[in-house]
Amino acid sequence: MSAPEPSNDAKIPVTILTGFLGSGKTTVLNRLLRKPSLAGAAVIVNEFGAVGLDHLLIEASEEQFTLLDNGCVCCTVRGDLVATLKELDRRSEAGETPPLNRVIIETTGLADPAPILHTLMAEAELMARFRIGGIVTTVDAVNGAATLERHVEATKQVAVADRLLVTKTDLVSDDALNALLHRLDHLAPTVEQTVARNGEIELDLLASLPADAAAAVTRIATRLEAVAHHDHHCGPNCQHDHRHDAHHGIQSFSFVIDKPVEWDAFARWLDYVAALRGEDLLRFKGLVHVADEPERPLVLHGVQHVFHPPARLDRWPSADRRTRLVFIVRDIERETIARTLVKFASIDADSIASPVLAAA
Numbered sequence: 001m002s003a004p005e006p007s008n009d010a011k012i013p014v015t016i017l018t019g020f021l022g023s024g025k026t027t028v029l030n031r032l033l034r035k036p037s038l039a040g041a042a043v044i045v046n047e048f049g050a051v052g053l054d055h056l057l058i059e060a061s062e063e064q065f066t067l068l069d070n071g072c073v074c075c076t077v078r079g080d081l082v083a084t085l086k087e088l089d090r091r092s093e094a095g096e097t098p099p100l101n102r103v104i105i106e107t108t109g110l111a112d113p114a115p116i117l118h119t120l121m122a123e124a125e126l127m128a129r130f131r132i133g134g135i136v137t138t139v140d141a142v143n144g145a146a147t148l149e150r151h152v153e154a155t156k157q158v159a160v161a162d163r164l165l166v167t168k169t170d171l172v173s174d175d176a177l178n179a180l181l182h183r184l185d186h187l188a189p190t191v192e193q194t195v196a197r198n199g200e201i202e203l204d205l206l207a208s209l210p211a212d213a214a215a216a217v218t219r220i221a222t223r224l225e226a227v228a229h230h231d232h233h234c235g236p237n238c239q240h241d242h243r244h245d246a247h248h249g250i251q252s253f254s255f256v257i258d259k260p261v262e263w264d265a266f267a268r269w270l271d272y273v274a275a276l277r278g279e280d281l282l283r284f285k286g287l288v289h290v291a292d293e294p295e296r297p298l299v300l301h302g303v304q305h306v307f308h309p310p311a312r313l314d315r316w317p318s319a320d321r322r323t324r325l326v327f328i329v330r331d332i333e334r335e336t337i338a339r340t341l342v343k344f345a346s347i348d349a350d351s352i353a354s355p356v357l358a359a360a
């Protein structure tokens with residue numbers, strides 16, 4: 001006779017942290033990881049592109065952290081996600097790591113949460129050990145409304161959420177915020193909304209998520225049906241090995257710059273890039289070796305038209321001290337950006353390397 005399944009309470013909750021590109025997922029995750037109750041949590045982060053930066057900016061221990069960087073978790077690396085969860089459970093059961101009390105999966109900003117949920121729920125072996133412990137979706141108050149208009153992924157991420165976290169409210173007027181909250185009410189009328197300021201959330205977000213796995217499965221399945229109804233490309237059971245670029249012309253590319261950069265020229269280049277077709281420049285991230293401060297790299301974030309103030313790190317997050325720039329764009333050529341780096345940032349073309357072009 002097979003062993004009885006553990007009760008829901010005994011299963012390990014898997015929380016999915018999703019939200020469109022640059023909407024503040026990593027910022028929220030870093031704040032959550034400082035909570036003592038999450039000391040036993042494992043974090044799985046999915047990023048794509050030949051040169052990712054998120055894994056360097058997440059404040060989790062090596063033991064806590066798994067990076068899936070070989071594609072998007074909603075399509076090409078779904079198998080890797082299942083294997084990772086099984087391995088995390090095995091290591092915890094074998095006493096090789098501290099007991100696992102939660103898993104948080106940070107998706108890419110373009111991920112469709114429906115196939116991720118489907119993958120998890122379809123794996124009986126996984127569901128005997130884990131339960132879906134809620135879906136948290138970040139919505140950026142600055143770009144959220146326009147993003148919901150243009151990107152079906154963003155709408156889906158909102159539709160399946162158990163909790164909407166509205167971020168960057170410090171950057172918008174009350175009227176703009178209220179208009180966005182109204183829009184979200186319309187899209188996801190039963191979903192609670194919480195405001196996060198620089199990732200800081202007042203309530204114990206994870207504990208307040210639904211805990212009843214059986215109810216969660218029914219609830220999510222109903223919502224997925226509703227979402228699939230609007231989605232002409234793929235339903236919740238989609239098994240296509242689809243690439244985001246095939247659907248939306250979205251691509252990711254990166255630059256690695258060998259020599260330290262001169263800040264004045266680099267800032268001029270940033271101004272130029274910030275003004276360049278913002279709505280097609282979906283995401284820009286940079287880790288920059290500035291000649292004046294070689295020990296303390298700058299972190300840069302651009303999200304559509306918004307370029308956030310640069311943040312200086314106290315030290316390099318890894319031994320690699322080269323400048324790395326990551327772009328996620330729609331219909332902007334890598335060569336166009338490469339030329340502007342030479343022209344405005346005065347960077348010698350020979351010191352710009354070209355990691356393999358990646359599909360977003």
Ligand SMILES: Nc1nc2c(ncn2[C@@H]2O[C@H](COP(=O)(O)OP(=O)(O)OP(=O)(O)O)[C@@H](O)[C@H]2O)c(=O)[nH]1
Nearest residue numbers: 021022023024025026027109167168197198301308
């Ligand atoms: N002013 C302000 N900035 C914020 C807030 N939340 C996040 N940011 C900034 O927004 C930028 C993007 O935040 P991330 O947390 O990296 O966003 P993300 O969703 O993880 O980005 P991707 O993984 O690329 O999709 C960073 O510069 C953050 O500092 C907020 O509440 N207020």
